[in-house]
Amino acid sequence: MPEGEAMMTAEEAVSMVVGVFPITERELMTRRTAKAAAARKVVYHILRDAGWPPERIGWYMGGRERTTILHALGMRPGHRRRRNEPD
Helix, strand or coil, X not given: CCCCCCCCCHXXXXXXXXXXXXXXXXXXXXXXXXXXXXXXXXXXXXHHHXXXXXXXXXXXXXXXXXXXXXXXXXXXXXXXXXXXXXX
């Protein structure tokens, strides 16, 4: 991230996703449906790309465990990506 540029807030990420997916913010944060899970996964990716660590994403998204976030992002806990491995 370039110096002086602000990190995206979780509220901005959630607003973006709620504007695209047919889901309310409340459903996004609380529902256990495939639609809500898919929308949450997009929020996780947006926040990870904005520099948020998995622990912080999980805390914001309703107290979810770090490993839940890593699983949704397709990463294994303790797994380091190789240089040529895609995101």
